[in-house]
Amino acid sequence: MKIDEVYSMIENQFNQYGSRARQLRDEGRKVIGYVCSFVPLEMITASGAIPFRVRGNIQEPITLGDTLLETIVCPYYRSCFDLSIKGRYEFLSGLVIPHACDSMVRSYSVWSYSLPYSYFHFVNVPTVCEESSFEFFEEELKNFKRSLERLMGEPIEEEDLLKAIQLYNQNREKIRTLYELRKSDPPLLSGTELMMALTVGSGLPVDESNVWFDRVIKAVKGRNASPLIKGPRILIDGACIDHIELVKLVEELGGNVVADTICNGTRDSFPKTEESGDPIRALSRRYLDKLNCPKTYRANKAGTFEGDIASRFGDIGAYAKEFRVDGAILYVYKYCDPFGFEVPARKAYYEFIHVPMLHLEDTYSAGNLGQLRTRIQAFLEMIGG
Amino acid sequence: MTKVVILKDGILTFVIGPTGPEQRRLANKVMEEALKKARLPFSEIQYIVSTGYGRINVPFSDRQVTEITCHAKGVSYLIPEARTIIDIGGQDSKGIKIDRSGKVLDFVMNDKCAAGSGRFIEVIADTLGISLKEVGELSLQSRHPAKISNICTIWAQQEVAASLAQGVPLSDLLAGIHSSLAERIGRMVSRLKIEKEIVVTGGGGKNRGLLRALSEVLGEKLIVPEEPLITGALGAALIAREMVEGAKRDKMVLKTKERQLEEIEIL
Amino acid sequence: MTEQQKEVKPRKRMTATKAAASIGPLVKEFITETLKARAEGKQKLAYTFIVCHHEEILRAMDVIPIWTENFAGVCGAKRDAERFLQRAESLGLSRSLCTYALCGIGFDQWREELGEMPPDSPWGGMARPDFMISSGQILCDPRSKWYQASQQFMPDVPIYNIDLPYPLFQRDQDHREVWGYYHKYIVKQLRGLVAFVEEQTKKKMDYDRLRELVDLSDRTWNLIDETYRLRKAVPCPMGTGDAMNTMVPICFMMATQKAYDFFVELKKELEEKIARGEGEVENEKYRLMWGGGLPAWYALNDFNYFNSKGASFPVETTYRMVAPLYEMDIPETRDPIEHLAWRWLGYWTFWYDKARKRPGSEPDVERLINWIEEYKIDGIVMHEAFSCRTWHVGLIWQLHQLGKIYKPIPLYVVGKDGKKEVVMKELPSLILESDIIDITSYSEVDTRNKIDAFIETLESYRVNRAY
Secondary structure (H helix, E strand, O other), X not given: OOOOHHHHHHHHHHOOOOHHHHHHHHOOOOEEEXXXXXXXXXXXXXXXXXXXXXXXXXXXXXXXXXXXXXOOOOHHHHHHHHHHHOOOOOOOOEEEEEOOOHHHHHOHHHHHHHOOOOEEEEEOOOOEOOHHHHHHHHHHHHHHHHHHHHHHOOOOOHHHHHHHHHHHHHHHHHHHHHHHOOOOOOOOOOHHHHHHHHHHHHOOOHHHHHHHHHHHHHHHHOOOOOOOOOOOEEEEEEOOOOXXXXXXXXXXXXXXXXXXXXXXXXXXXXXXXXXXXXXXXXHHHXXXXXXXXXXXXXXXXXXXXXXXXXXXXXXXXXXXXXOOOOEEEEEEEOOOHHHHOOHHHHHHHHHXXXXXXXXEEEOOOHHHHHHHHHHHHHHHHHHHO | OEEEEEEOOOEEEEEEEOOOOOHHHXXXXXXXXXXXXXOOOHHXXXXXEEOOHHHHHOOOOOEEOOHHHHHHHHHHHHOOOOOEEEEEOOOOEEEEEEOOOOOEEEEEEEOOOHHHOOHHHHHHHHXXXXXXXXXXXXXXXXXXXXXXXXXXXXXXXXXXXXXXXXXXXXXXXXXXXXXXXXXXXXHHHOOOOOOOOEEEEOHHHHOHHHHHHHHHHHOOOEEOOOOOOOHHHHHHHHHHHHHHHHHHHHOOOOOOOOOOOOOOOOO | OOOOOOOOOOOOOOOOOHHHHOHHHHHHHHHHHHHHHHHHOOOOEEEEOOOOOOHHHHHHOOOEEEEHHHHHHHHHHOOOOHHHHHHHHXXXXXXXXXXXXXXXXXXXXXXXXXXXXXXXXXXXXXXXXXXXXXXXXXXXXHHHHHHHHHOOOOOOOOEEEOOOOOOOOEOOEOHHHOHHHHHHHHHHHHHHHHHHHHHHHOOOOOHHHHHHHHHHHHHHHHHHHHHHHHHHOOOOOOOHHHHHHHHHHHHHOOOOHHHHHHHHHHHHHHHHHHHHOOOOOOOOOEEEEEEEOOOOHHHOHHHHHHHHOOEEEEEEOOOOOOOOHHHOOOOXXXXXXXXXXXXXXXXXOOOHHHHHHOOOOOHHHHHHHHHHHHOOOOEEEEEEEOOOHHHHOOHHHHHHHHHHHOOOEEEEEEOOOOXXXXXXXXXXXXXXXXXXXXXXXXXXXXXXXXXXXHHHHHHHHHHOEOO
16 A cells, blocks of 8 residues: 555544544543444534544453453453553543443443443433334433533533534535545545544544545545555445454455445444434434444345345445445454344345455454454455456 | 475476474475475576465565465366365364366355364374374274363363273274364354365375264265375465466566575574 | 264252252143144244243233243253254354354254254254244343344244333433333333234234233232242252242243242242251351353253252342332333333332442342342352353453442451451352353363362351351
8 A cells, every 4th residue: 555645644643543532621621432323423512522432452452341341242342441441531521322232231330330430321222113213212312412411511402403413414424525535446545544534533523523524535636546556346344343454454465445334434424314303303313223233123024035135234235336346344243243143144145246255253353363364365366356 | 384386387396394483494495495306496486476374474485375265276276176175284274165267266264273273183192192193093993982072172182181091992082083173174164055076185184084074074075185285385386377377478577586595594 | 984972961950949840841841832833833833032021912812932042041951052053153153142042043044944843853843933022122132133033044934023121220310210201112112012913813912811911920920029038048948050940930931820830839848948947958058149140051060069068049130030019119000011011110120229329339239239138148159151241241340349339248357466357358259151051161170160169268258257
């Protein structure tokens, strides 16, 4: 991969992840940490607090965290907990955890009692997606709103919420624009650069994140050549992959990562919130329905397996087509239930859309990268022709 | 193991050397030996492809390709009817589905723990004081293979030692160990939709006891090439030849490394 | 093919009560009945999960439940789960996932592929269902994804997934502030279940019958609680080993007269044992609580091992899925579905108020403290089953927090000045590790060594106790 000023600019900001949040805390702002795409960021922003995506660190062995939390939990989540216990996120005023998966829900007490933050809130996102679920979720969102109002000491008005929704939609549009730049062959920005840029954005207040993306879009558009050598176009499928090691490895071995359906990729940024009508209703629809995650149970309306998978994974097929993908890598953490149970169905779906797929099970540790290397290289050799 | 294959119209020569931590030195050594055997100067080798775990530690290789792709090529060259390859090495085991041109269609690997590779048998044979060469034959003598319930190499080691002390015949325990490994390999390979003919390569292919156990687990006959240890290196050589022929055809110049073997002194 | 040596079958486990001993045949009976019903084809059969407060609905409509978790447990107890687990793995499922689900999905795929039961299926196997009713609630993802994964091999079998949330304990909010809208949602979900079953069976719900069954299960709940409270007696007449059997009527036969009668008998048996001064263990030296974790179904003999060292188990949190209705502060209602929804919320928030009153406490920890005192507990055993996040994540922390806020044991120790002084210590605890049905994770030698060391600790506490 060619390193130029665009790469350096992005990498520079990426390596400073958290420093802006710390600055804001020093200025007296409240920074609220979150994990997972299900946390309604618009609500946090509307309250005047700043949402900050908590990350793990694949290079750092988990030590303190293991004295309090079992090892049979999602390893990425364990890493986030370990870093939190070690005080890396001392600038946070609190954490918001959603009902997304067992690892999160069952360790909620462990987190909320072991970490020194005064504000901890659980957003109970429904499991199924029916009319009554939206009604319930709207009440939960109102409850979340009340909890934030108590924390910040002032009410969240409807216009605050509408403004936040607009800002986030703008943010998502800008990210969409960045993704458009991956459509050329080879793409105008590498997967590594994109992941770094998105990560930077998730650590900034949304208005600053918008400015950041404008900067990145301008810089990338200014390029006259891709930083990558043309190679097989790869889609990364999985949950939250908050490090760049996987994408870097794929691109080092000759692949071009041009698309994804990961949490801190399209799952976070593609679905938009309706800007008309009741904002709470719009948020409940966006987070429960538009967001596509295995944790949300979608009933099989087709009555056949083929119909079921086409409906559950249709967005993957759409991205594969839109970004002209040659192969997909399904990257699942060990101990991940929502994705783990879907591996056979996803495998069948990729066969159905004729996209070769490599399934990797990983433990989120730097030591494992060597094993991934052989598999990824063999896969790229296989589809490279 | 470190192996080298030199290809001309057919296999000119091959060398199988030991494995170890000094991969650069070993690569140099086997290359030197092979050149001597073939009576060739190093400069006459047109292209070199390296493969395997140590592939990045071969200083004179022009290109690295994974074992999966290389085994596929090598086996297909030797046995054109092959469609499924099971490679059982000392550190890992692999299952590879190929088409008739030797192209990889799908693959599975088990490199996460010793109990999924030949290492499992090695460790236990060592505990029992039996050489790897004898362990397979001995296991075939069993009338009542023991059932080994532990899948962790260390625990299985303990279980075997305890059973031996209780008087369970050695051949039964060895048969049990072979069955245990065969089951794990079979389980891994069954993730591919197995198609005949099934070819076994790697050190595992030289163990008749393991071959019989694996054949039973899969319910199919297995083919083993005459030299099951060199199929990876052979495949790498075939790929090297394809590179040279392709470059000639497209009238391109291939980038190659300097043809010089390092003089490495042991301090 | 050379003959394989027969695997050594585990010695039959000794139970403390006759009631517990009668369970084996009971389970075999209801599995056999499901197979018979499938063959006759007159009643509908549904795959479903335990503790969804929906048995009343199913039984009111004559639907026969096939308890998939139970079947996996049976395979585990018979040490015949491995081939089904391997089958699931060959489909691409990771061994780190819930092994009950792997066993079930592996079995389903095999049965569908063969068009008949897999060879030598434990107790005849699981009958093919007419529909499947799942519920992940907010504690178990596998229970939301399992049947969906099996449906790949049975695409004609529809699923109804009941969403049954409950408010998590939050220190800054009383659960009553939110349980109104929780209740509304749960009622709608249960009514949705009724509508689904009506459609599948082409029958209408008989609400009088439903009301009767809800009343029966309410009474059964209270009876179970009264029965288990008898285990507070010294010596303790029945332990966790037996409770792993008596969980069968609680979890698989709720809302049947048989289940109610079972506990009438068990209660009588315990009262008689207490009158005779007869305990689970002849010479009871240590009273232990099974503080959390599903049992290792293939290693229930380990309870007898504990017994042989003088340890009894008066109480466990596992499968204690009932709470006394009369101690729940829930609104009254005549509508049976609304009552079920309140009972659901009442059960899950049972310890919230008490937890809020004690600094540093939390509902699971509060329950431990209350039962330590009520059942006179000397030590806690936890079991970490690697494939189950639902019941095993948080156990380490619970022990840690318990130790922080609750130090009830006065021990004599030698102080810095060489004089004997009394120090309040936390309860000793033991963490065992293996799995629910994957026996390859279990080492008997290792487990028993750990138990021995724990007994030594308990003994030293006993000997050095100040008062």
